[in-house]
Amino acid sequence: xxxxxxxxxxxxxxxxxxxxxxxxxxxxxxxxxxxxxxxxxxxxxxxxxxxxxxxxxxxxxxxxxxxxxxxxxxxxxxxxxxxxxxxxxxxxxxxxxxxxxxxxxxxxxxxxxxxxxxxxxxxxxxxxxxxxxxxxxxxxxxxxxxxxxxxxxxxxxxxxxxxxxxxxxxxxxxxxxxxxxxxxxxxxxxxxxxxxxxxxxxxxxxxx
Amino acid sequence: xxxxxxxxxxxxxxxxxxxxxxxxxxxxxxxxxxxxxxxxxxxxxxxxxxxxxxxxxxxxxxxxxxxxxxxxxxxxxxxxxxxxxxxxxxxxxxxxxxxxxxxxxxxxxxxxxxxxxxxxxxxxxxxxxxxxxxxxxxxxxxxxxxxxxxxxxxxxxxxxxxxxxxxxxxxxxxxxxxxxxxxxxxxxxxxxxxxxxxxxxxxxxxxx
DNA sequence: TGTACATCAGTGAACGCGCGTTCACTGATGTAC
DNA sequence: TGTACATCAGTGAACGCGCGTTCACTGATGTAC
Numbered sequence: 001x002x003x004x005x006x007x008x009x010x011x012x013x014x015x016x017x018x019x020x021x022x023x024x025x026x027x028x029x030x031x032x033x034x035x036x037x038x039x040x041x042x043x044x045x046x047x048x049x050x051x052x053x054x055x056x057x058x059x060x061x062x063x064x065x066x067x068x069x070x071x072x073x074x075x076x077x078x079x080x081x082x083x084x085x086x087x088x089x090x091x092x093x094x095x096x097x098x099x100x101x102x103x104x105x106x107x108x109x110x111x112x113x114x115x116x117x118x119x120x121x122x123x124x125x126x127x128x129x130x131x132x133x134x135x136x137x138x139x140x141x142x143x144x145x146x147x148x149x150x151x152x153x154x155x156x157x158x159x160x161x162x163x164x165x166x167x168x169x170x171x172x173x174x175x176x177x178x179x180x181x182x183x184x185x186x187x188x189x190x191x192x193x194x195x196x197x198x199x200x201x202x203x204x205x206x207x208x
Numbered sequence: 209x210x211x212x213x214x215x216x217x218x219x220x221x222x223x224x225x226x227x228x229x230x231x232x233x234x235x236x237x238x239x240x241x242x243x244x245x246x247x248x249x250x251x252x253x254x255x256x257x258x259x260x261x262x263x264x265x266x267x268x269x270x271x272x273x274x275x276x277x278x279x280x281x282x283x284x285x286x287x288x289x290x291x292x293x294x295x296x297x298x299x300x301x302x303x304x305x306x307x308x309x310x311x312x313x314x315x316x317x318x319x320x321x322x323x324x325x326x327x328x329x330x331x332x333x334x335x336x337x338x339x340x341x342x343x344x345x346x347x348x349x350x351x352x353x354x355x356x357x358x359x360x361x362x363x364x365x366x367x368x369x370x371x372x373x374x375x376x377x378x379x380x381x382x383x384x385x386x387x388x389x390x391x392x393x394x395x396x397x398x399x400x401x402x403x404x405x406x407x408x409x410x411x412x413x414x415x416x
Numbered sequence: 417t418g419t420a421c422a423t424c425a426g427t428g429a430a431c432g433c434g435c436g437t438t439c440a441c442t443g444a445t446g447t448a449c
Numbered sequence: 450t451g452t453a454c455a456t457c458a459g460t461g462a463a464c465g466c467g468c469g470t471t472c473a474c475t476g477a478t479g480t481a482c
Contacts, residue, residue, distance in 0.1 A: 014444065014458060036244075041435060049459075052437075056458055061436065121386060160401040163383070163393075167402060171379020175371070178329060185371075193368045194375060201409040222425060222477065249468060257426075260470075264425055269469065 010048045019057040019067075021047040026068035027075075027116070034115040035122035038065055062126035070128040072120035077136040079109040084143065092152035096206035099143045100195045103169045106136070107191050110173035117177055140165060152206045161202055168198050218256045227265040227275075229255040234276035235324070242323035243330035246273055270334035278336040280328035285344040287317040292351065300360035304414040307351045308403045311377045314344070315399050318381035325385055348373060360414045369410055376406050 015021065025046035026038050040061050044051040058064040083105030087098040110117040144161050147153035153161065172194050176187050198204075223229065233254035234246050248269050252259040266272040291313030295306040318325040352369050355361035361369065380402050384395050406412075 039435065050461070053459055123386065160405075163380075163398055163401065164405045167379035167383055168375055169379070170382055171375035171377070172371075174378055174382055175375055178331060190371055193371065197368075197372045197375075197409040200411065201405040203408065247468065258428070261426055
């Protein structure tokens, strides 16, 4: 891993896993400067390699950015999964708390890494080579299934629930990370308020 | 107005209102290519003027983009105000319908002009010279005041209502315009679903 | 009422650099026989 | 078990262009007297 992350020095002529090293370097740049700050030449230099070497692994910049954005989304999804894992139990109350934890983790991750968050959802003219793993959307839907299964959420709302839930976390994250509008105050208050609002919007009542 | 919008030809040596012409041209470019597609040289050419002429009116590109973004936000706010104006009456039901119309107009405008919407909220390293007029945030708050005044929304939720409402429209617009996540289906269904969800989240019951 | 002069708003040409991308090349690695 | 050769993954140098920005300039406009 130190070969991949250190970058500047390299023992062998061949790198080992240049693709991964470029993505790792891209993640670091994106973290500081956002998606526009991803410059292929810098990533190559950071990996201890000449710019054109990148073209052995990615057809063009767009595909490299797509891979970096995917890595960012997977970090977000990991944060959500970890948050869900901290909640024990399998009743309706646990399901509701798990659901809230996922949403809170989403927004908190976005606030903590605003430029990486922007990178995760930046529009790119290229497809990632594989599906996201883990996938945030899947994690959300598992939590919603659990809410229905435990009777904490009405079945009638199941169909539109993903969009409503996603709208709220995505919207709040956008508000708190971007210069969207004059939304002041403590982010944690906003998160708590949003969690309660989602419970009302989805009619989640965790009567065990 | 034809001098401002046509661009290519100009009778007098002096332009008339180059600043406005540059912003108008910027709005057109942004509409097609988004905030990144705003290039100063093109806007100048479109206004029938040499690139450096722009520097008589804006200190640098950032300030020009800020003015264009503001113009985009004001268009959005106008769409919201117009939607509100179509709803007659002053009871709780009317207030609720007006509120829903505002949110619907926001999302619909964003869907109709996705790149202009992105431009409206693009981060810029410059302040616009004046406040937005009309201002979307103000329009929202007027509608919320009306909901409270008519008793359609509980006073306790008034404080957090702007953030919740804004989160939902901003979030849904982001979902439907960006390549955010696998949210398929009819946008109008999503808007209707969101409107209902906001009513539940803000406990709006329009018992006249 | 006309002239002098400051001021404002354009022109023209060029700078410079960031950055993706190409291309012919060379070093390392693995596989056939 | 060693040698020949294809293949893969790097190197080095350069191209080229999009685009903001600068600078000395000049034409038009308005105001003082």
